Amino acid sequence: MKVLLLGPQGCGKGTIGQMLSEKIGVPLVSVGGLLRSLNPESSYYKTVKDQMEKGVLVDNQLVGMIIKQELDDPKYAKGYIFDGWARQMSDLNIFDPGFDFVVVFEMLRETSIKRISGRRLCEVDGKTYNVNTLPKEELAKCPGKLIQREDDTEEAVKKRLEIYYTKTMEVVNYFDKQGKTIHINAEPLPEAIFADLIKKLEK
Template structure:
């Protein structure tokens, strides 16, 4: 299956992408991974991307599209893939459609993870990270530490990242609504969109998604 995964910040796209890709036996292709791989390998596209990133500028669509096309052409993506973070706007969606047409392929579904805006803010703004080890993550509501402000694992101080403040989260949501959400309408016009609720336990959301895609989740 060839799937695009969309949803607002805090919808759990990264987590669901990993589980869905495993269940469907297809590679999970994320924009972040594409950038890191191309930059670390020093590919021509990676060098271009690094120039823009180092200058504090957005990486142009054509560079991102080039990376995605190259990754989708790899042998492990021959029977399908799950795209996470790409396309990010309608121009990229149109370019993806064109690239697939040239290869005689097409998307099978666009999985839209739906989460109420207030829940997104609650999920992200409630995160607390350990200053000693960023892998130690807690949440004031869903996974609170035994002692407020103290990491259960190492005793380090817990803090809220600047990117996780409510003000920043709401700005990120504005960007999502303006730039990325229109691709849902674009793909809905093609009859590809499958919308599911991303509320609840991770496993329940995965089962919901697999059912919507007409597949059974692995036990």
């Protein structure tokens, strides 16, 4: 099974994607994760890093190449769940495996901004914390300093949202016409979102 996840920043695609991965037994491919884990010795490392820090989409030809290299791994033989691809129609000209389902997460822009701009990484254990939603006791569990990724600032988030509501919505409309989309309200807690998704997948 090949599933594509689409939705604005902060909608929980990664969390729900991991839950779905465990449920149906195929790997989750986080394109953002692939890009962030690039070897610094790679010839395109600097280009990718610079574009991500500016809050713009990384060159899709470059991302397509990285994705194709990743999918050569036999672990993807039974399918995969994609998070972070097909953000614009031109992406599908580079890589379109023929997705069985396209899950579209929907939420308010204000919620996206609040969730992402409040996100921090613990510099010691790498765990993610949200200063806007977690109590101080939880934030204190980080054994080091909480840092904000450059592409998580409010300004960078707004730029990425603008891209989503223009270019990515064209992709959503494209898959809507094919009858492949499942629209999900991403405002509730992850457990409720996942239950709604499974219910709709089983129809």
